[in-house]
Amino acid sequence: MFDQLNALPSDPLLGLITLFREDNNPHKVDLGVGVYKDETGHTAIMTAIQKAAKIHLESEDSKTYLAPVGVAGFVDGIKKLVLGDGSKALSDGRVAGLQTPGGCGALRIGAELLGRIKEDLTVWVSNPTWANHIPLINSTGLKIKTYPYFNPETASVDFEAMDAQLAELGPRDVVLLHGCCHNPTGADLTFEQWQRVTDRAVKQGFLPFVDIAYQGLGDGLEEDVKGVRHLSENVEEMLIATSCSKNFGLYRERTGTLLVQNKTATQASAIQTHVQDAARANYSMPPAYGGFLVDRVLSDSQLKAEWQAELAAMATRVKSLRNGLVEHIQKQGIEEDFSFITRQKGMFSFLGINKDQVLELRNKYGIYMADSSRINVAGLNTHCLEYVASSLKAVL
Numbered sequence: 593m594f595d596q597l598n599a600l601p602s603d604p605l606l607g608l609i610t611l612f613r614e615d616n617n618p619h620k621v622d623l624g625v626g627v628y629k630d631e632t633g634h635t636a637i638m639t640a641i642q643k644a645a646k647i648h649l650e651s652e653d654s655k656t657y658l659a660p661v662g663v664a665g666f667v668d669g670i671k672k673l674v675l676g677d678g679s680k681a682l683s684d685g686r687v688a689g690l691q692t693p694g695g696c697g698a699l700r701i702g703a704e705l706l707g708r709i710k711e712d713l714t715v716w717v718s719n720p721t722w723a724n725h726i727p728l729i730n731s732t733g734l735k736i737k738t739y740p741y742f743n744p745e746t747a748s749v750d751f752e753a754m755d756a757q758l759a760e761l762g763p764r765d766v767v768l769l770h771g772c773c774h775n776p777t778g779a780d781l782t783f784e785q786w787q788r789v790t791d792r793a794v795k796q797g798f799l800p801f802v803d804i805a806y807q808g809l810g811d812g813l814e815e816d817v818k819g820v821r822h823l824s825e826n827v828e829e830m831l832i833a834t835s836c837s838k839n840f841g842l843y844r845e846r847t848g849t850l851l852v853q854n855k856t857a858t859q860a861s862a863i864q865t866h867v868q869d870a871a872r873a874n875y876s877m878p879p880a881y882g883g884f885l886v887d888r889v890l891s892d893s894q895l896k897a898e899w900q901a902e903l904a905a906m907a908t909r910v911k912s913l914r915n916g917l918v919e920h921i922q923k924q925g926i927e928e929d930f931s932f933i934t935r936q937k938g939m940f941s942f943l944g945i946n947k948d949q950v951l952e953l954r955n956k957y958g959i960y961m962a963d964s965s966r967i968n969v970a971g972l973n974t975h976c977l978e979y980v981a982s983s984l985k986a987v988l
């Protein structure tokens with residue numbers, strides 16, 4: 593039976609990891625896979641998480657099953673982190689939610705929930721979007737279309753084009769929005785643009801589905817969710833997929849949540865049964881460990897302050913690498929304007945170079961990035977900036 597299935601092509605980004613590992617160039621730089629790295633290229637465990645892990649190890653006395661919601665304290669903590677202590681939707685009891693295996697699990701359960709709605713829904717994703725959005729949503733049978741988002745000419749959001757598309761949508765449409773630090777472009781909506789998207793959602797009746805995987809890695813924990821909170825305050829219903837992979841560094845622990853805002857608390861209780869049922873049919877319940885650690889960090893004021901400081905330092909480092917790269921590019925006398933890199937947010941930017949140039953950087957200079965020219969800025973360090981800028985000059 594299995595001989596009917598041929599091997600699939602390897603995932604291009606994961607394939608880059610192998611190519612990078614096998615490259616003997618002593619100057620090689622990995623700007624491919626989207627994980628945060630420190631100055632030495634290491635993805636360290638955050639100190640607050642290490643401390644929480646120690647406390648957890650000493651206190652955990654059972655490995656019995658959790659409730660379907662996962663670690664309840666964790667889910668409550670994330671609800672407040674994203675929507676804020678003063679959220680009316682939270683105090684009204686209108687937000688259903690559960691722990692999921694990472695942001696991917698949240699997106700998937702969200703898509704399954706949408707698949708249970710009788711109407712024929714279309715999910716609109718930004719052009720471009722994170723590559724995994726498509727299979728995560730598609731495999732539940734929902735239709736996917738793209739809305740205009742990024743203008744390569746200006747290296748920023750083409751908001752008028754996006755808004756014109758949103759103006760055509762209605763109650764059978766779902767709009768997937770990146771909460772902050774857009775992947776892959778680094779081009780975020782301004783708060784004023786979030787307000788306009790919110791007005792559109794209210795007027796047209798489409799359902800916002802926010803994917804927020806980088807809270808705290810852009811302009812700060814509160815600043816990064818300003819747009820999402822504005823949406824939540826003004827629309828009745830929305831979905832939010834969160835991830836603790838990047839901002840708590842819990843990549844392999846698969847820790848996220850799906851939050852579903854409803855019109856009423858009664859409706860939220862009904863939706864809670866549906867998301868739990870969808871999870872049950874997939875993996876029954878989420879892995880607990882990451883949820884315990886985040887719950888511990890968020891509920892202990894000292895650990896929380898430590899985590900916030902470390903996260904802020906990570907975001908500051910990424911910003912200074914953005915500035916440093918542009919300074920080195922300018923020092924090289926490169927004519928093209930790359931200053932957009934300093935205006936973009938989070939870990940990613942598109943360099944806007946063509947595929948031949950991407951391949952030349954890879955094959956001749958050992959500088960690895962996605963074929964689209966998306967770079968993970970956090971993969972840079974102060975020592976390689978000059979090398980990256982001079983190699984860029986050579987291929988331009």
Ligand SMILES: Cc1ncc(COP(=O)(O)O)c(C=O)c1O
Nearest residue numbers: 694695696722775803805835837
């Ligand atoms: C935009 C976006 N959404 C969601 C995720 C989900 O991450 P995870 O499933 O590792 O939590 C990622 C991870 O790279 C991402 O970039």
